[in-house]
Amino acid sequence: MIKQNKLSFSRLAIYATLLAACAVYLVPLIVMLLTSFKTPEDIRSGNLLSWPDVITAIGWVKAWDSLGGFFWNSVKITVPAVLISTLLGALNGYVLAMWRFKGSQLFFGLLLFGCFLPFQVVLLPASFTLGKLGLANTTSGLVLVHLVYGIAFTTLFFRNYYVSVPDALVRAARLDGAGFFTIFGRILLPMSVPIIMVCLIWQFTQIWNDFLFGVVFASGDTQPITVALNNLVNTSTGTKEYNVDMAAAMIAGLPTLVVYVLAGKYFLRGLTAGAVKG
Amino acid sequence: MSSVAITSKVSPLDALQRWLPKLVLAPTMLIVLVGFYGYILWTFLLSFTSSRFMPSYKWVGLQQYQRLMDNDRWWVASKNLMLFGGLFISISLILGVLLAVLLDQRIRREGFIRTIFLYPMAISMIVTGTAWKWLLNPGLGLDKLLRDWGWEGVRFDWLVDTDRVVYCLVIAAVWQASGFVMALFLAGLRGVDQSIIRAAQVDGASLPNIYLRIVLPSLGPVFFSAVMILSHIAIKSFDLVASMTAGGPGYSSDLPAMFMYAHTFTRGQMGLGAASAILMLGAVLAILVPYLYSELRGKRHD
Known part of the structure; x- marks a missing residue:
């Protein structure tokens, strides 16, 4: 709400920080979803953020x-x-x-x-x-x-x-x-x-x-x-x-x-x- | 004569109208008196008895409190609460304030970003605990992810490390509650008088300076509320421990709430459990009373 001095670098830094924070907050949800659609073998061979080999419900x-x-x-x-x-x-x-x-x-x-x-x-x-x-x-x-x-x-x-x-x-x-x-x-x-x-x-x-x-x-x-x-x-x-x-x-x-x-x-x-x- | 007739005619209805509010409130009064204060008193009484699996009313004085003081597990739980609470509150505050200030800079899609920061607050601590237990899984969780990404030597096994397991609770709790602190402060920031900030800017003060020196100090009450709510969450934290570590390894990540549950409901130490519950109430009161006192004083000054 504060009037912005036109420092585009600091604006960029603010957006970057906020986006990084969003990613951190979302990681647990993403990991839960990814893991829930994997097979147990896939879970053991891949890692938290690897895409499922086969998507299974x-x-x-x-x-x-x-x-x-x-x-x-x-x-x-x-x-x-x-x-x-x-x-x-x-x-x-x-x-x-x-x-x-x-x-x-x-x-x-x-x-x-x-x-x-x-x-x-x-x-x-x-x-x-x-x-x-x-x-x-x-x-x-x-x-x-x-x-x-x-x-x-x-x-x-x-x-x-x-x-x-x-x-x-x-x-x-x-x-x-x-x-x-x-x-x-x-x-x-x-x-x-x-x-x-x-x-x-x-x-x-x-x-x-x-x-x-x-x-x-x-x-x-x-x-x-x-x-x-x-x-x-x-x-x-x-x-x-x-x-x-x-x-x-x-x-x-x-x-x-x-x-x-x-x-x-x-x-x-x-x-x-x-x-x-x- | 006529006035007498009128009053006698109106009075039953009138009386009903007068009693109706009290009648409506009566069930809640009963609930509060019995379910809140009566039960507290009852627990207080039990804490002076030798009750084990069943309530017994054999008076043993302060013996249960003495046993509590001699109990190593209780001290571990209390120290964990201090450590967990201290870290959880301070990190959540720092993160929350930082995010709120950043979000206050006329950010595009602010509402969307806010939604992402706050969503963990909507889910159960059990779900949070389950998710983080998996993320922090030694061998398959972040531990493996970091090694897959090239940090070969990294070992991240805090969840099974008796000295570090409390930090795992802190991580999960901060993830859940820091967005809430952000929301509190964002609401506070929106209430700050913009003309003061503009005046400071005209005087040549830098933005970080304006926030540190002028804006944040004016949000004292918000800090106070946030600390109180966070400490309340910390003292009551039971679900998170239950789902993430169940107090383990051993009882290294026990918190008083977990201690109370375990002794009262699974280990047949009702008297001891009641004593620990009373001490938890004492801790809440120690935080609550100064808060309420300052609230009331504030109102009187208005």
Whole structure:
């Protein structure tokens, strides 16, 4: 944004550095893709960046065979958890921004701490609770856990968004006799599309990428894809099939990558929302 | 008389309207009080018990903390966290700031380049770990690539080297998070008042000088946020270790999060695990409290 003095050499150096950096950031992705389409023999004879002798999808087929079911587990966990936590976050944010009551600010502060909670400190009680509820090792149990520990962020997003909505708008509607849900549904929701996108995308990446909750609260058939991927890659039985490993990693990574490419703007806003002062 | 009639007629609805916000918030309040603070307290209690595979409530005082302090693996994990965290945070900051400043020079296709820098942040640490484990594979990864490219004598086997394995974690973590730092700073740079920069340019200051002396110092809050978020990522780093090294070789690349998981859920040392979790919380609080304090103070001054 700074006005350029016409030093074409420094311009060139800037572009060269940026391009080199792009290459470095892309290498792992390129290597994963190349490796996933090679045969195991090819992997041993070639190197990371050598072009496959024959392009084969066998790695992808095998990876899907072992991970497909877990992929659907992740879908079953992610979709309800994202939707419910976003809805709850919107309602909470609405109350905390527009219907303050005595103690609501304190509560917001208590909630905010949840954004920074190291989950290790709640894992044990949470697993006892899931056991008592009969939800241990189920996908519903994971939905519940993600709901509980995602709510701090979703509430933060909406609360900070609604705080900047002029009070007069809501006060006028209240004078006209509009009630709690009418104001929410008619006035606030229609203007919330951007923050809903931010929240959905944030929650989707968080929950899809989660490993800690998955590895602690699920086992066997109910594991999410991240746990299954880790098991696949870190089992020491048999010969390592790196093409399968890389295809599996791609399968686990693709949903969030696709969302990122399609809606990067919202992803970035979610990342910075918590960081740059709200 | 009539006013009394009106109030008594309106009041149930009115009361409902007054209670509705609290009612809507109630489930979350319950979640926060029980699921956050209640559970922290519960873990805190467990850390004073002799719980092993099952929770038991036999009070043993500070014994678990004592065991933790005497535990070599815990110290390895803590030292690794300092080393990993220190390197991860400083390298990510330097790279992120550098890339942000370069991208701020009216670059063509800026959006596209930004997308490339930031994409690792969208994928799971497990995927990142899997990818880098393969890239750093001794024998078949970069090790072989460099030799194929002519560096005959190169050996790159940090992943199985107990003294260097932590650097492998740093490399992967920096790859994942530095683009995020870039994005934070780019947003900050866009908020800097351009007229100050122009004035400095008129005075004959060089661009690097302007950035070092004027622009970056004005981004103090962004530095602060970035450091806080990065240290938070470092303390919670569990997935990356699990997928890249599983703490190995031996326990040379253990981090506290890994230690906690291993002792609590696979080795039947629940009390010890709870104690380590409480210490992790302490570490987060040590970073968080000054941050929140300065945030609140800043608001009061506004």
